[in-house]
Amino acid sequence: MIIRNLKLKIFLIKKVFPIFSIINKRLNHKKNIIFFYCNLSFRDNNKALYDYAIEHNYNKKYKIIVSSSDYKKYVASKPDNVYFVGPLASIFWYCLSKYVIYCIGKIPIELGKGQKSIYLNHGMPFKDGSAGEFEQSLIMDKFFTYMLSTGTAFVPSIKRIYSFPENKIVFGGNPKCDMLFLPSPNYDFGEYSKLIIWTPTFRKSISMNMDDTGVDSAIIPIVKVEEFDKINNFLKNINVKIVIKLHPEQDLCKYSLTNLEYFVLLSHQEFIRRKMDINRFMKQCDAMITDYSSIYYDFLLLNRPIGFTEDDIERYADKRGFAVDPMTFRPGMKLKTYDDICIYAQKIADGIDDYREEREKINSKVNEFRGGNFSKKIFEVMGI
Numbered sequence: 001m002i003i004r005n006l007k008l009k010i011f012l013i014k015k016v017f018p019i020f021s022i023i024n025k026r027l028n029h030k031k032n033i034i035f036f037y038c039n040l041s042f043r044d045n046n047k048a049l050y051d052y053a054i055e056h057n058y059n060k061k062y063k064i065i066v067s068s069s070d071y072k073k074y075v076a077s078k079p080d081n082v083y084f085v086g087p088l089a090s091i092f093w094y095c096l097s098k099y100v101i102y103c104i105g106k107i108p109i110e111l112g113k114g115q116k117s118i119y120l121n122h123g124m125p126f127k128d129g130s131a132g133e134f135e136q137s138l139i140m141d142k143f144f145t146y147m148l149s150t151g152t153a154f155v156p157s158i159k160r161i162y163s164f165p166e167n168k169i170v171f172g173g174n175p176k177c178d179m180l181f182l183p184s185p186n187y188d189f190g191e192y193s194k195l196i197i198w199t200p201t202f203r204k205s206i207s208m209n210m211d212d213t214g215v216d217s218a219i220i221p222i223v224k225v226e227e228f229d230k231i232n233n234f235l236k237n238i239n240v241k242i243v244i245k246l247h248p249e250q251d252l253c254k255y256s257l258t259n260l261e262y263f264v265l266l267s268h269q270e271f272i273r274r275k276m277d278i279n280r281f282m283k284q285c286d287a288m289i290t291d292y293s294s295i296y297y298d299f300l301l302l303n304r305p306i307g308f309t310e311d312d313i314e315r316y317a318d319k320r321g322f323a324v325d326p327m328t329f330r331p332g333m334k335l336k337t338y339d340d341i342c343i344y345a346q347k348i349a350d351g352i353d354d355y356r357e358e359r360e361k362i363n364s365k366v367n368e369f370r371g372g373n374f375s376k377k378i379f380e381v382m383g384i
Contacts, residue, residue: 039105123294173374
């Protein structure tokens with residue numbers, strides 16, 4: 001459950017939840033309960049790790065509890081010994097569970113004796129921390145036994161954003177990236193010679209009450225709505241398709257989405273309706289376009305071309321900022337104009353990859369583990 005009012009959130013964390021922390025420290029926690037928590041929808045690393053647990057029959061030995069904002073849609077089809085719960089029930093189950101796995105957000109109750117938790121996040125930091133993260137950072141290590149990092153390059157950012165002790169940072173891969181080592185899912189987008197996934201990060205989020213640029217931005221960078229038909233025709237001529245997968249937190253209240261044949265715009269809701277998984281879909285794609293989204297760290301594991309839009313990089317740097325040097329950590333063509341998008345698409349059509357060496361250099365820094373089996377590693381770290 002997300003509380004949008006930051007002052008109220010800080011008040012609850014500092015004045016109300018300490019009472020629960022006192023209670024939790026006096027409880028006995030059940031060794032056979034694994035608790036997954038995300039204060040948004042059930043997705044990303046938590047969903048991937050849960051899927052791994054079910055596939056490998058962890059629910060035969062452990063009771064598995066999942067708390068997310070969309071828990072109701074999973075209740076009817078849950079496996080044996082698995083329970084999906086809402087935000088209020090999550091407090092009860094947290095206080096019973098020995099093992100706690102966080103993806104996005106946390107329950108601000110301090111760990112009790114014998115409890116173990118790990119914060120996986122939904123990706124490594126490229127954007128800087130939000131105002132809420134910095135406001136709460138001084139108490140982060142009371143809630144997490146471990147925090148995941150996919151490479152030593154992120155240690156300074158994790159320590160700074162979360163004020164988290166370096167000796168509690170564990171190294172491994174994102175569980176969601178295990179899917180990149182599976183065969184291509186071959187989602188149906190018709191005929192094409194090359195497929196490009198475009199993943200813009202959100203500029204304004206309703207659910208998290210965040211605005212990262214301070215201005216009204218277009219639904220995607222660079223390409224204006226009135227140019228959609230034009231770029232669709234260009235892509236059709238070179239037989240390249242671009243699928244724009246909008247961020248789950250993107251505010252869409254001012255926009256009506258279109259769905260052209262070669263320039264396909266999908267909301268997160270439509271993506272889910274089609275029963276698609278973003279990490280599986282990346283395996284199918286020949287290249288990526290993104291901006292400041294950490295998803296590109298995951299795509300680096302495939303060692304395929306990436307183009308980076310940067311139409312509002314100065315505004316973004318001034319208001320939200322970056323966790324890493326944005327000039328060093330973007331190994332690909334910089335896309336500033338409509339023509340740049342077309343040039344990049346043409347390069348992909350022609351099989352031209354100008355940034356392979358630069359990409360491999362960055363990949364070695366941000367993905368120090370590149371062999372898969374990342375979910376297994378997390379369970380080993382937790383002693384599950």
